[in-house]
Amino acid sequence: xxxxxxxxxxxxxxxxxxxxxxxxxxxxxxxxxxxxxxxxxxxxxxxxxxxxxxxxxxxxxxxxxxxxxxxxxxxxxxxxxxxxxxxxxxxxxxxxxxxxxxxxxxxxxxxxxxxxxxxxxxxxxxxxxxxxxxxxxxxxxxxxxxxxxxxxxxxxxxxxxxxxxxxxxxxxxxxxxxxxxxxxxxxxxxxxxxxxxxxxxxxxxxxxxxxxxxxxxxxxxxxxxxxxxxxxxxxxxxxxxxxxxxxxxxxxxxxxxxxxxxxxxxxxxxxxxxxxxxxxxxxxxxxxxxxxxxxxxxxxxxxxxxxxxxxxxxxxxxxxxxxxxxxxxxxxxxxxxxxxxxxxxxxxxxxxxxxx
Numbered sequence: 001x002x003x004x005x006x007x008x009x010x011x012x013x014x015x016x017x018x019x020x021x022x023x024x025x026x027x028x029x030x031x032x033x034x035x036x037x038x039x040x041x042x043x044x045x046x047x048x049x050x051x052x053x054x055x056x057x058x059x060x061x062x063x064x065x066x067x068x069x070x071x072x073x074x075x076x077x078x079x080x081x082x083x084x085x086x087x088x089x090x091x092x093x094x095x096x097x098x099x100x101x102x103x104x105x106x107x108x109x110x111x112x113x114x115x116x117x118x119x120x121x122x123x124x125x126x127x128x129x130x131x132x133x134x135x136x137x138x139x140x141x142x143x144x145x146x147x148x149x150x151x152x153x154x155x156x157x158x159x160x161x162x163x164x165x166x167x168x169x170x171x172x173x174x175x176x177x178x179x180x181x182x183x184x185x186x187x188x189x190x191x192x193x194x195x196x197x198x199x200x201x202x203x204x205x206x207x208x209x210x211x212x213x214x215x216x217x218x219x220x221x222x223x224x225x226x227x228x229x230x231x232x233x234x235x236x237x238x239x240x241x242x243x244x245x246x247x248x249x250x251x252x253x254x255x256x257x258x259x260x261x262x263x264x265x266x267x268x269x270x271x272x273x274x275x276x277x278x279x280x281x282x283x284x285x286x287x288x289x290x291x292x293x294x295x296x297x298x299x300x301x302x303x304x305x306x307x308x309x310x311x312x313x314x315x316x317x318x319x320x321x322x323x324x325x326x327x328x329x330x331x332x333x334x335x336x337x338x339x340x341x342x343x344x345x346x347x348x349x350x351x352x353x354x355x356x
Contacts, residue, residue: 026348028055034341037226038066040254040330041345043353046265050325050353052254058332059216059224059232070223071215071251072330074315075308078250079180080280080290081210081260083125085198086187087276087289095190097122101182104189111162121186124179125289131178132164136240136310143239150242151194157243158182173287177247184246195246205271206263208256213241214312215251225312226333233312241310248310254330261326264304264319281319296320314338316346323355 023041031039040054054066089095100118102109109115119129134157146156158181167176184195191198196212203210215222217235224232241249252260263269264277272280280289281304287293291304301322308315311334319326327349329342 023051023349023352024053024055027053027345030341030345030348031056034337034344035230035335036331036333036338036341037232038070038223038332039341039345040066040068040070040072041349042254042258042328043349044258044262044265044326044328045324046262046267049258051349052258054254058222060226060230061232062224064221068255069253071211071253072223072315072332073214073225073249073251073308073310073313074257074330075248075310075313076177077306077308077315077317078246078248079125080306080317081199081202081250082180082184082187082195082246083280083289084260084263084272085202086121086125086183087272087280088202089187089191089198091272091276095121095186099186099190101186104186105158108159108162111159113163113165119179119182121183122284122289124183124186126284127173127175127179127287128284129179129182130166130169130174131176131182132161133167133176134161134178134181134244136238136244138240146243150245151188153239154181154185154243154245158185171286177244180247181244187246199250202271203256206259208252208259210256211251212245212249213238213251223313223332226335227312228334228336230333230335244310248308254328257330258326258328261317261319261328265321265324265326278321281321291319309334314342316342318346320354325353327353 027039027041037060038056042052043050054068056066058064090097098120100120102118123129141160146153161178167174188195199210214225216224226232264281269277281291282288282293282302291306293302293304296303301320303318303320305318314331314334316329329345331338
């Protein structure tokens with residue numbers, strides 16, 4: 001049986017048994033079929049965990065079994081955390097959505113090709129700023145061109161990027177990490193605190209523990225990521241991810257991340273007003289503040305979603321606030337098959353838990 005046919009059979013099997021078989025058994029079947037070392041998932045409401053489990057192993061070929069204290073690198077799902085921190089600083093009047101980058105860093109304006117252009121914080125966080133492309137796979141700038149401590153390196157990277165040509169617009173968006181790099185610098189400058197300190201403060205307030213980088217970088221007994229062909233990645237100094245800190249370099253456990261996502265579902269959130277959490281999810285069409293937004297397949301509800309993939313983990317999140325439900329799927333591999341497995345599991349979970 002070829003792989004395509006096997007996948008169709010698996011989907012039909014899931015459709016038949018999804019209401020009769022515990023979700024963990026389905027998730028583990030999907031994990032095995034798509035050769036994902038570890039898969040963890042959660043289905044949550046504002047004040048309830050409907051389903052949460054982890055299955056598999058922390059590293060391909062290892063006997064270290066998955067558990068709910070395993071940490072996953074969440075890649076671009078970091079963006080929603082950065083936007084949440086921005087909203088807190090706006091509420092505290094330390095910055096505004098309309099504060100511009102060059103008002104805080106006037107010395108960098110001369111680096112821009114067009115010095116008449118400036119970038120407001122809300123545009124940087126919603127992919128509305130015409131900026132150059134940058135991600136961890138881009139070769140330039142070279143490491144020796146960017147010096148200093150971590151904050152100084154991110155400042156130097158911004159200086160370099162401002163000299164480059166912007167990406168072409170895609171349906172009105174400028175899909176580049178550069179906006180979040182600049183936004184992170186703005187939040188540091190306005191608050192007088194490092195980005196890592198701002199993240200820690202948020203975690204302390206919510207009672208959760210954020211980390212940075214690949215989890216095995218600081219603890220080899222933690223979850224290992226696996227590359228696009230499924231090979232485990234040993235700890236190494238991934239300086240480009242450090243440069244992308246506010247755009248995509250946070251790690252976290254599934255229970256802690258679920259606690260963060262519940263802030264978007266609560267009728268009365270703990271840290272922001274309901275109006276502001278709605279703004280973060282849906283405040284701008286197509287992409288709001290860390291979240292892509294579209295109607296569900298039946299055209300009934302707005303769905304806020306994003307996916308993180310920095311070359312070793314794929315994580316996907318969907319928030320359906322009108323149904324008071326969110327779906328979270330974490331994996332420790334970046335293969336094409338892993339992405340397909342996430343699609344299948346998400347479909348199965350939505351059939352089980354979404355309201356008709």
